[in-house]
Amino acid sequence: MPKHDPRIDAYIERAAPFAQPILARVREWVHEACPQVEETIKWGMPTFEYAGGILCGMAAFKQHASFGFWKHALVLGEGEPRDGMGSYGKMASLQDLPPKKTLVAHIRKAMKLNEDGVKAPTTRKTAPKPPPEAPADLAAALKKNKAAKASFDAFPPGAKREYIEWIVEAKREDTRAKRLAQAVEWMAEGKRRNWKYENC
Incomplete structure (x- = not known):
């Protein structure tokens, strides 16, 4: 029986009606792919942890829902853009989800990264602005x-x-x-x- 955090149940219930089935489906697939996953809330959003690190997370917004991997670039590939804070863009219906087979494969890839202790790539900081020059x-x-x-x-x-x-x-x-x-x-x-x- 998967361990469900009641705070995530409450989060899904409070989400907009269009987002509820998306969040529920993603949660179900995460548990199916990773039975040992642990649920929590981080930064006010449902988060899934495995092997001592964050695996992935999901969120509901006014007009879309999102699901993303903590190590997005390593799971989906360096050039894959992130949109709406998620790995699969802004999702407004179940049709926007990737196929189950694809999502489960990505979850397993993310699990392996956590098992191997691979760290999320650091984001490059932009160079500091030069000191301003008075006109x-x-x-x-x-x-x-x-x-x-x-x-x-x-x-x-x-x-x-x-x-x-x-x-x-x-x-x-x-x-x-x-x-x-x-x-x-x-x-x-x-x-x-x-x-x-x-x-x-």
Whole structure:
């Protein structure tokens, strides 16, 4: 008898009517392919664990359901895209599920990866953004105001970028001039661009 977590029963019952049969079917096939699977809830979503690691998970959204492998790239192949957080795209009906034979074969492949202790490939992090460079008009204005320059120089890159983007995104010259004057005034007081919202 498969071990069912009552929290997952409740999750399926709360899901939209179209998603309930999809989640129930996927759950049934996971248990059939991997009788030793353990159910849990992670990140608020039904998750299946096996051999000390996450095997796969499923979720219901407003207009689709999804099912995906923790080691998606190793199970389905490096070039296979993920859509809607799942390995098989956004599913709106049982017809969107892959054939049972295909899904069971993928589950068994994922089981073997867990049994062998294979780790999920790390996602490549994008290179950090280069430090922002102040436009000429801002640099000139900061030269004239020591307090504003000291604040600007002490800001982390993200805070500098917020001011720079706000100024350079102005469509008209007079708007840019107003923003520049306002920015220098706030920086002279040690304030970041979004200081009004930081203490909310």
